[in-house]
Amino acid sequence: MKTDNATISHIIYWTSGDSDDYLYGSSVTYSALDRVDFVNPLMPASFKIHAWQSITNFQNDRTVPQLPPLKRGHHYHIEIDAQSRPEKTLYTQIFFYTIAQEEIEMLTITDQQQDFVYPEKAFSYEVRLIKAGLHELLFHEIRISETQVQDAQADAVEAALMPSSSRLTSSFAHADPQLHQLNLLFTEPSKNFFQQIDPDQLPLLKNLLVINDQRPYAGFYLADEDQRDYERDFRIYISHFCQKHKLSAMNLIAYGPISSFAALYYRHVFAHAQAYISADYLSQPADLKQYTRIGSKRQQHLSTILTDSDHQLRLDQDCHCYLSLANLEQGVDGFIQKTVFKQARLQKLPYAELNQDRSE
Numbered sequence: 001m002k003t004d005n006a007t008i009s010h011i012i013y014w015t016s017g018d019s020d021d022y023l024y025g026s027s028v029t030y031s032a033l034d035r036v037d038f039v040n041p042l043m044p045a046s047f048k049i050h051a052w053q054s055i056t057n058f059q060n061d062r063t064v065p066q067l068p069p070l071k072r073g074h075h076y077h078i079e080i081d082a083q084s085r086p087e088k089t090l091y092t093q094i095f096f097y098t099i100a101q102e103e104i105e106m107l108t109i110t111d112q113q114q115d116f117v118y119p120e121k122a123f124s125y126e127v128r129l130i131k132a133g134l135h136e137l138l139f140h141e142i143r144i145s146e147t148q149v150q151d152a153q154a155d156a157v158e159a160a161l162m163p164s165s166s167r168l169t170s171s172f173a174h175a176d177p178q179l180h181q182l183n184l185l186f187t188e189p190s191k192n193f194f195q196q197i198d199p200d201q202l203p204l205l206k207n208l209l210v211i212n213d214q215r216p217y218a219g220f221y222l223a224d225e226d227q228r229d230y231e232r233d234f235r236i237y238i239s240h241f242c243q244k245h246k247l248s249a250m251n252l253i254a255y256g257p258i259s260s261f262a263a264l265y266y267r268h269v270f271a272h273a274q275a276y277i278s279a280d281y282l283s284q285p286a287d288l289k290q291y292t293r294i295g296s297k298r299q300q301h302l303s304t305i306l307t308d309s310d311h312q313l314r315l316d317q318d319c320h321c322y323l324s325l326a327n328l329e330q331g332v333d334g335f336i337q338k339t340v341f342k343q344a345r346l347q348k349l350p351y352a353e354l355n356q357d358r359s360e
Helices: 216-221 230-244 257-266 285-290 296-307 325-329 335-339 343-348
Strands: 006-012 027-032 035-039 048-053 075-085 090-097 103-109 113-117 124-131 136-147 168-173 181-186 208-213 249-253 273-278 319-323
Touching: 048 136, 075 090, 075 124, 103 113, 124 136, 168 230, 181 230, 181 257, 208 216, 216 257, 249 257, 257 273, 285 296, 319 343
Parallel strands: 181 208, 181 249, 249 273, 273 319
Antiparallel strands: 006 136, 027 035, 035 136, 048 124, 075 113, 075 136, 090 103, 090 124, 168 208
16 A cells, blocks of 8 residues: 555556457457457557547547546656566557647657656547567556655655555545544545545545555455455554554445445454445445456455355444435436546535544
8 A cells, every 4th residue: 555646547448349459360358347368479560459549539430538638738647557478569659639630749658657748739649559579468457647746744644555566545634633543435436537535625534544446446445366465455554554543443434336345344354443335335246237347256256245144244233324325316416426426425424423532
């Protein structure tokens, strides 16, 4: 787990039918949202393997934009999470265009990550994967983040280091030494947008620790094949954090299906923990149908958890459903909140209850 000077904002996946790829003779397997296997040893070098656009013409292209809008003059960092065979035989190009679709600039990335500035005259841009001699490619995702200058004097942000493979970030704010409990908020993920929450957006919550996970669907905040020690490391980090700040109880706060799943899952991992969840929490295997390409092993593991009657996901007196189905049906969420952003739900949190010390 870590905090740094880059706020991850967007995750881009390779989905079928969203590009005009020339893939004659290629084998492309979409085994999970963040796993695409590409094989074509005969494709000539310098050919485009796949591309994403920030603006498209649906009538002509039959595709929608796959890249996030960027701000002119702002600084960004791009990372390409992919492995090519042979190694170092993949490079990435970013093309910047005017409103008339005239090319302004072209950036070539050979090390799979680079900083760049979005040109002042740019209206749109395109990201391309280019073959440089590869025979096979395992593609996971592209991450684009806006880089920010970190205030060295800001004591509101807690820097925490975990194994380098961790995809977690955390932010701590509103410390209150008189309150001996932690308000831990799990960020609700979406499919393509990493929703970083600034703790300053929730000034009423004391001892607030915001947890974000950059994996698809936040990995449901569970271990996977790449991060087998995820749950152990998360438990150790939170335990050390509470010891450091002399916190003896905690509230696990959620505002959507996956974050509520995490709050319910971890409330028995930590002593004196209570869960505050929304009514649309994952409660049965059928609820997983809304999440596409999560992988067969992950689906089976989640189904096992949801059907285990003795598992900690059962509701009891330590679970508080602060946002009921009636609230949702009455329009607490607008269309945008229902489909993409759910942060508006946090306005319904019982702030006085969450800030009431029950550590004794």
